[in-house]
Amino acid sequence: MTEISLATHVPLSQEPGHSDMVRIPGGVFRMGSDKHYPEEAPSHRVTVSGFWMDRTPVTNRDFRKFVNATGHVTFAETRPDAKDYPGALPHMLKAGSLVFTPPKHAVDLHNWSQWWRFKFGANWRRPYGPRSSISGLDDHPVVHIAYRDAEAYAKWAGKELPTEAEWEFAARGGLDGAEFAWGDELMPGGKQMANTWQGAFPHENLGRAGDARTSQAMAFPPNGYGLYDMIGNVWEWTTDWWSTQHEADAAKPCCIPQDPRGGREQDSYDPCLPKIKIPRKVLKGGSHLCAPNYCRRYRPAARHAEAVDTSTSHVGFRCVIRKGVSYE
Numbered sequence: 001m002t003e004i005s006l007a008t009h010v011p012l013s014q015e016p017g018h019s020d021m022v023r024i025p026g027g028v029f030r031m032g033s034d035k036h037y038p039e040e041a042p043s044h045r046v047t048v049s050g051f052w053m054d055r056t057p058v059t060n061r062d063f064r065k066f067v068n069a070t071g072h073v074t075f076a077e078t079r080p081d082a083k084d085y086p087g088a089l090p091h092m093l094k095a096g097s098l099v100f101t102p103p104k105h106a107v108d109l110h111n112w113s114q115w116w117r118f119k120f121g122a123n124w125r126r127p128y129g130p131r132s133s134i135s136g137l138d139d140h141p142v143v144h145i146a147y148r149d150a151e152a153y154a155k156w157a158g159k160e161l162p163t164e165a166e167w168e169f170a171a172r173g174g175l176d177g178a179e180f181a182w183g184d185e186l187m188p189g190g191k192q193m194a195n196t197w198q199g200a201f202p203h204e205n206l207g208r209a210g211d212a213r214t215s216q217a218m219a220f221p222p223n224g225y226g227l228y229d230m231i232g233n234v235w236e237w238t239t240d241w242w243s244t245q246h247e248a249d250a251a252k253p254c255c256i257p258q259d260p261r262g263g264r265e266q267d268s269y270d271p272c273l274p275k276i277k278i279p280r281k282v283l284k285g286g287s288h289l290c291a292p293n294y295c296r297r298y299r300p301a302a303r304h305a306e307a308v309d310t311s312t313s314h315v316g317f318r319c320v321i322r323k324g325v326s327y328e
Contacts, residue, residue: 018052021321022226026050028256029169029176032246033301040301044249047258048169053162054318056217056228057141057236058153060134063124066153075146076123076311086275096120097144098312099128100213100289103203109294115202116312127213127313140214141234141316147281147308150237150317159319164240164303165260166320167284171231171300173224181223181231181300186292194220194232196298197291213288213313231298232290234316235283235306241268242280242305270307280305287314 026049033040066072076097082088099119107114121130124144127137134140154161162170171181178184182193192198192208195215199206208215218228240262250256268280283306286298297304306315 018321020055021052022055024048024051024053024166024170024225027169029172031165031168031301033299036296036299037302039244039303040246042246042248043301044246045256046165046169046260047256048165049259050323051162051166052321052323053166053170053225053227054159054320055222055226057234057316057318058150059139059217060124060142061138063142063145063153064138066156070152070156072149072152072156074124074144074149074311075309076144092118094120095123097122098310100202100313102205105203106200107202109201122313123311137214139216139218141217141229143214143234143313143316144311145237145316146311147237147306149311153317154319157319159321161237161239161317162320163260164238164262164282164284165257167236167238168300170225170227171223171285173222173227173230175224179299182221186298192220194229194286194298195288196232196286197289197294199291201289201291201294207288215288230285231300232286233288234285234314235287235304236285237306237315237317238262238282238284240282241265242282243267268305270305278307278309280307282306283315289314 028045028047030043031046032043034043077095079095080093082093085093096119098116099122101115101117103114119129122128122144124142125134126132127134127143150161172178173181175183180186180193182188187193197205197207205212214233220229222228223230241264243263247257262282265279269277270280283304286295286302289295290298
């Protein structure tokens with residue numbers, strides 16, 4: 001496999017409406033992986049048409065412009081409706097969001113409640129709770145974004161959210177089959193290539209100073225297409241409904257899927273919550289909380305299910321513009 005130099009990416013467009021976007025050429029690639037988590041399998045060939053993608057995740061500065069222009073109120077700022085959450089305790093039906101709250105010592109890694117807290121008043125403006133703010137974080141990815149918030153922003157911006165196949169193709173940066181967005185080594189030459197957890201998760205963070213949570217959107221090198229933060233920093237929404245595995249590889253080249261759209265909404269519900277019918281979408285890219293001892297999802301093939309009503313302190317998004325591609 002030949003690695004592409006990080007400097008040889010497609011230049012940014014000068015066309016109106018394409019500012020700060022990168023042209024992704026499209027092509028055939030091998031999506032998924034047979035080496036890691038079961039939901040990434042089977043590895044299979046997919047064809048993706050060309051499109052434009054935001055160079056970075058949507059930042060706090062970007063999202064503030066959207067809110068100021070539209071008055072949009074995010075899901076995390078809205079009081080939950082009791083009918084959508086049967087059995088929920090009344091005192092929990094308040095506006096808020098999930099915030100990573102690191103413990104001071106090693107904990108059971110099977111119990112995520114040891115490091116996640118639902119905090120009333122946490123939202124994109126106050127990412128760590130009511131007394132926090134995004135002052136000085138204009139260039140950091142916006143977080144506490146539910147799917148409908150990302151979708152509303154994309155519509156306002158004249159864009160769309162990427163499919164899982166588009167996102168993964170773009171993340172690979174031309175390195176078809178590579179483990180990471182930059183090659184086959186997690187830290188080539190000992191260099192940290194993305195904002196991922198350094199140390200023993202969730203209590204020991206040995207990462208770069210200032211990167212205890214999100215980092216500035218262009219703090220790490222771009223991939224071969226000139227895209228930043230496709231791995232780490234924040235998970236990113238895609239339009240695909242969650243499925244527990246990929247479709248099998250096509251038997252013949254003529255049958256390779258073209259611009260696939262993922263599974264069915266009715267199959268995306270969480271089987272562990274049979275009374276709550278909230279569909280789930282696919283997240284991609286991992287986040288600053290992905291660590292070798294806990295969540296090795298800092299790879300293009302990795303994927304994660306997220307309910308459309310859920311927002312957290314490590315989920316954001318970016319947008320695409322398609323030309324000549326119809327999914328009608």
